[in-house]
Amino acid sequence: xxxxxxxxxxxxxxxxxxxxxxxxxxxxxxxxxxxxxxxxxxxxxxxxxxxxxxxxxxxxxxxxxxxxxxxxxxxxxxxxxxxxxxxxxxxxxxxxxxxxxxxxxxxxxxxxxxxxxxxxxxxxxxxxxxxxxxxxxxxxxxxxxxxxxxxxxxxxxxxxxxxxxxxxxxxxxxxxxxxxxxxxxxxxxxxxxxxxxxxxxxxxxxxxxxxxxxxxxxxxxxxxxxxxxxxxxxxxxxxxxxxxxxxxxxxxxxxxxxxxxx
Amino acid sequence: xxxxxxxxxxxxxxxxxxxxxxxxxxxxxxxxxxxxxxxxxxxxxxxxxxxxxxxxxxxxxxxxxxxxxxxxxxxxxxxxxxxxxxxxxxxxxxxxxxxxxxxxxxxxxxxxxxxxxxxxxxxxxxxxxxxxxxxxxxxxxxxxxxxxxxxxxxxxxxxxxxxxxxxxxxxxxxxxxxxxxxxxxxxxxxxxxxxxxxxxxxxxxxxxxxxxxxxxxxxxxxxxxxxxxxxxxxxxxxxxxxxxxxxxxxxxxxxxxxxxxxx
Ligand SMILES: Nc1ncnc2c1ncn2[C@@H]1O[C@H](COP(=O)(O)OP(=O)(O)O)[C@@H](O)[C@H]1O
Ligand SMILES: [Mg+2]
Numbered sequence: 317x318x319x320x321x322x323x324x325x326x327x328x329x330x331x332x333x334x335x336x337x338x339x340x341x342x343x344x345x346x347x348x349x350x351x352x353x354x355x356x357x358x359x360x361x362x363x364x365x366x367x368x369x370x371x372x373x374x375x376x377x378x379x380x381x382x383x384x385x386x387x388x389x390x391x392x393x394x395x396x397x398x399x400x401x402x403x404x405x406x407x408x409x410x411x412x413x414x415x416x417x418x419x420x421x422x423x424x425x426x427x428x429x430x431x432x433x434x435x436x437x438x439x440x441x442x443x444x445x446x447x448x449x450x451x452x453x454x455x456x457x458x459x460x461x462x463x464x465x466x467x468x469x470x471x472x473x474x475x476x477x478x479x480x481x482x483x484x485x486x487x488x489x490x491x492x493x494x495x496x497x498x499x500x501x502x503x504x505x506x507x508x509x510x511x512x513x514x515x516x517x518x519x520x521x522x523x524x525x526x527x528x529x530x531x532x533x534x535x536x537x538x539x540x541x542x543x544x545x546x547x548x549x550x551x552x553x554x555x556x557x558x559x560x561x562x563x564x565x566x567x568x569x570x571x572x573x574x575x576x577x578x
Numbered sequence: 579x580x581x582x583x584x585x586x587x588x589x590x591x592x593x594x595x596x597x598x599x600x601x602x603x604x605x606x607x608x609x610x611x612x613x614x615x616x617x618x619x620x621x622x623x624x625x626x627x628x629x630x631x632x633x634x635x636x637x638x639x640x641x642x643x644x645x646x647x648x649x650x651x652x653x654x655x656x657x658x659x660x661x662x663x664x665x666x667x668x669x670x671x672x673x674x675x676x677x678x679x680x681x682x683x684x685x686x687x688x689x690x691x692x693x694x695x696x697x698x699x700x701x702x703x704x705x706x707x708x709x710x711x712x713x714x715x716x717x718x719x720x721x722x723x724x725x726x727x728x729x730x731x732x733x734x735x736x737x738x739x740x741x742x743x744x745x746x747x748x749x750x751x752x753x754x755x756x757x758x759x760x761x762x763x764x765x766x767x768x769x770x771x772x773x774x775x776x777x778x779x780x781x782x783x784x785x786x787x788x789x790x791x792x793x794x795x796x797x798x799x800x801x802x803x804x805x806x807x808x809x810x811x812x813x814x815x816x817x818x819x820x821x822x823x824x825x826x827x828x829x830x831x832x833x834x835x836x837x838x839x840x841x
Contacts, residue, residue, distance in 0.1 A: 481664040497674070574674075
């Protein structure tokens with residue numbers, strides 16, 4: 317890379333950061349204006365009231381417990397979703413009957429809000445973390461299996477032919493062509509899966525969880541404590557952002573070879 | 579060049595191929611017979627859709643003929659084999675592998691020791707003029723450079739027959755001429771049997787010892803023209819009287835087939 321292009325890139329990076337700062341300031345201004353309104357002020361107290369809520373919740377001894385419980389649900393649900401979605405996606409790509417049977421199910425269930433069938437899981441699995449994890453598992457599985465399946469389907473067959481004529485057997489083709497070619501789609505699937513996990517967290521913790529960010533938001537809403545509620549909501553957003561950043565880094569490491577349409 | 583006792587390297591014996599499509603069947607090849615000699619450079623021209631790629635894929639072992647067969651050294655071709663290398667029009671480089679890792683792929687499959695494989699790969703990367711790009715990824719290369727890598731990759735696997743399907747079709751005129759010259763040089767150094775598909779008549783004459791003209795669908799061999807211009811051929815050869823004569827002759831045949839397609 318020449319000096320000039322690195323310079324250009326640096327300049328662009330600084331610009332992006334400045335933009336982010338401007339965006340943040342604008343958000344704070346909007347937030348501040350909302351906090352001034354008579355009605356809106358009740359739901360959107362400003363930073364100076366929201367930030368201390370961390371301390372308040374910590375004193376009540378639930379802050380870390382909530383984060384821990386939610387992260388456990390997300391990690392377990394997402395983990396199960398991922399390790400089941402991966403083989404199912406490959407099976408769907410390999411055996412048409414599997415795809416023909418499973419894909420319609422997924423497309424049907426995917427459009428139903430998780431909140432709607434969460435009570436059904438409680439009836440079978442009881443209350444607590446178990447149904448919450450299973451709910452997240454179902455949601456992340458559906459998103460990820462479809463995404464990975466479509467990725468495998470889109471692999472350029474010429475690459476497989478090129479490998480074949482160079483002496484690759486079926487195992488080589490799987491390990492050296494299909495797997496690396498699928499990596500970008502797996503990362504996209506992880507991104508969508510984590511996002512699905514976080515967005516279903518509320519529904520998941522409606523299953524009588526003892527702690528959790530989603531459960532806490534619900535219970536705080538019953539006592540109209542908007543400051544800690546807002547704090548938890550923002551916390552959820554921050555967790556999401558951190559996860560996205562981590563995936564970005566992994567993606568750059570693993571798929572730097574990819575041609576980007578920009 | 580001429581030797582009476584030359585060996586038949588590839589034999590295409592009454593190959594017939596039909597595809598089962600959505601709206602009925604398409605006959606792509608309708609009885610193709612052809613003997614290709616050892617170390618021969620063959621170019622195939624013909625209107626698009628006449629079955630050139632189908633024939634190449636059958637020789638490569640990527641497709642099976644509906645009836646008839648192709649033979650390599652007298653043995654019927656079944657499936658792919660490393661003695662038949664292929665260069666595709668769309669490069670088909672593995673985007674997650676660097677240039678050198680792409681070129682080493684065939685050697686990796688053969689379980690060649692890593693050090694030796696690297697040495698061989700470097701040799702061919704240098705031969706196609708890409709020294710210094712060993713660790714570049716395909717996305718960082720131009721079309722011409724990508725095709726050079728693909729050619730190096732095919733050569734590194736050391737095939738006896740090289741099958742090239744319009745390899746320079748997507749390149750600009752200058753790059754195309756440059757790659758033709760390079761390919762000729764390589765072929766003159768280490769003679770391999772070459773089966774080269776093109777729709778460019780100039781390209782066919784400059785490269786080939788024999789030009790196969792195929793007729794419009796269903797594909798058959800219409801005529802075989804001997805190119806009696808001695809090697810080494812250069813770009814100057816293109817203003818040669820004999821070159822122009824052959825060009826007019828082949829053009830005329832191809833153009834008639836082109837009109838057939840339009841009908
Ligand atoms: N997989 C396929 N299924 C159905 N028809 C095909 C298939 N591949 C090629 N054909 C048809 O066979 C004919 C020959 O194709 P091809 O060998 O690609 O021709 P060429 O390389 O000379 O342009 C064309 O009419 C094409 O539409
Ligand atoms: Mg073709």
